[in-house]
Amino acid sequence: MSPSNYFAETKYCPRCNEYVRYLMSLQTSYCVRCGSKVHLFSRKDQDLFLRSLDGSRGTGRQHRKKGA
Ligand SMILES: [Zn+2]
DSSP states (O other), X not given: OOHHHHXXXXXXXXXXXXXXXXXXXXXXXXXXXXXXXXBSSXXXXXXXXXXXXXXSSOSSOOOOOTTX
16 A cells, blocks of 8 residues: 555545545445545635636635626
């Protein structure tokens, strides 16, 4: 088992609040510890990911001005 393989076998469980091993079903994956649905990314990581795709906006949370 290589270390680089480890993360590929884990997903984020919001209940455990960390990346955990999971059981895969057809549409959803479940935490092996608590049985909650797990996500590919944590909210924070997902936010970073989406932001990196967006690119044009800077860091920090800014409200868009209406009609701008
Ligand atoms: Zn869990």
